[in-house]
Amino acid sequence: MKRYADTTAIVTGAAHGIGRAIARRLAAEGANVAVLDIDGDGADETARILRKDGNRAQAFRTDITDFPALEGTFAEIEANLGPVGLLVNNAAYTDAGALEGMGLDAWHREVDVNLNGTYHCLRAILPRMKERMDGAVVNIASVNGVRYFGNPSYSAAKAGIINLTQSVASEYGKYGIRCNAVLPGSVRTDNVTWTIRQQKDPDIFKKLGRWYALGRVAEPDDIAKAVSFLGSDDAGYITGVALPVDGGLLAGMNVMIGEFVLESDKE
Numbered sequence: 001m002k003r004y005a006d007t008t009a010i011v012t013g014a015a016h017g018i019g020r021a022i023a024r025r026l027a028a029e030g031a032n033v034a035v036l037d038i039d040g041d042g043a044d045e046t047a048r049i050l051r052k053d054g055n056r057a058q059a060f061r062t063d064i065t066d067f068p069a070l071e072g073t074f075a076e077i078e079a080n081l082g083p084v085g086l087l088v089n090n091a092a093y094t095d096a097g098a099l100e101g102m103g104l105d106a107w108h109r110e111v112d113v114n115l116n117g118t119y120h121c122l123r124a125i126l127p128r129m130k131e132r133m134d135g136a137v138v139n140i141a142s143v144n145g146v147r148y149f150g151n152p153s154y155s156a157a158k159a160g161i162i163n164l165t166q167s168v169a170s171e172y173g174k175y176g177i178r179c180n181a182v183l184p185g186s187v188r189t190d191n192v193t194w195t196i197r198q199q200k201d202p203d204i205f206k207k208l209g210r211w212y213a214l215g216r217v218a219e220p221d222d223i224a225k226a227v228s229f230l231g232s233d234d235a236g237y238i239t240g241v242a243l244p245v246d247g248g249l250l251a252g253m254n255v256m257i258g259e260f261v262l263e264s265d266k267e
């Protein structure tokens with residue numbers, strides 16, 4: 001039996017990239033998927049792909065920064081697709097590279113979409129899951145939430161998401177609700193940041209591979225597999241964790257170590 005049979009899952013930001021890969025994987029494992037995104041056309045396209053593969057899916061155009069609209073959407077999702085057993089908070093936005101010179105608007109916007117938006121989704125789903133004494137949440141954070149890799153407002157928001165994950169896990173465990181976070185490193189997607197970087201250097205993903213113990217950046221499905229595990233009963237005793245899915249990026253500094261070796265070669 002498929003591990004998400006009879007489960008309805010919401011995936012936010014599922015119009016593109018990692019969110020679409022998560023939606024596809026959950027659907028392949030039996031879930032009914034609510035594809036939620038501010039980009040209605042992209043969400044429709046994802047839902048079409050899922051249905052073409054023989055799964056049950058529906059697109060919902062919603063802005064996660066708008067709490068009243070989001071609450072209405074979650075009610076509609078449960079009416080159409082059934083009680084939600086899994087929420088994946090994946091929607092995100094960043095285009096502000098450095099702290100110095102950052103506009104105030106950019107700071108507010110990135111904290112609003114990434115942290116407040118995630119909180120809104122939790123606020124909308126937790127009472128529903130509590131009533132049923134069952135549910136799982138997977139928040140997509142980032143390695144940026146634990147180290148500096150640029151994009152400071154986004155990173156501060158991701159650090160907040162990791163902490164929020166612990167709050168939910170601690171407070172809602174008694175209601176049978178689990179909450180975990182996944183921390184991707186670089187993932188090959190065409191989001192705003194990677195598009196700009198790729199325009200500057202078409203080989204960027206290949207070059208970045210040397211920073212990773214596994215020698216490559218992630219593909220979206222690498223992240224989707226981890227999400228699918230953490231959201232399922234196979235992870236039934238796991239809650240409150242922040243799992244790096246980063247090919248070993250946070251484990252060590254291979255490029256720096258390479259420089260030590262060069263120094264010792266000189267002796």
Ligand SMILES: NC(=O)c1ccc[n+]([C@@H]2O[C@H](COP(=O)([O-])OP(=O)(O)OC[C@H]3O[C@@H](n4cnc5c(N)ncnc54)[C@H](O)[C@@H]3O)[C@@H](O)[C@H]2O)c1
Binds near residue numbers: 016018093190
């Ligand atoms: N790509 C990477 O290298 C990488 C690395 C670490 C973490 N992540 C995280 O993975 C997740 C997916 O990233 P991606 O690269 O697929 O990004 P993406 O930009 O392709 O997808 C994000 C989606 O969120 C949607 N979205 C943005 N604002 C929204 C809003 N207000 N309401 C509803 N939807 C909104 C966008 O329309 C988009 O479809 C994000 O949480 C991101 O922070 C990505």
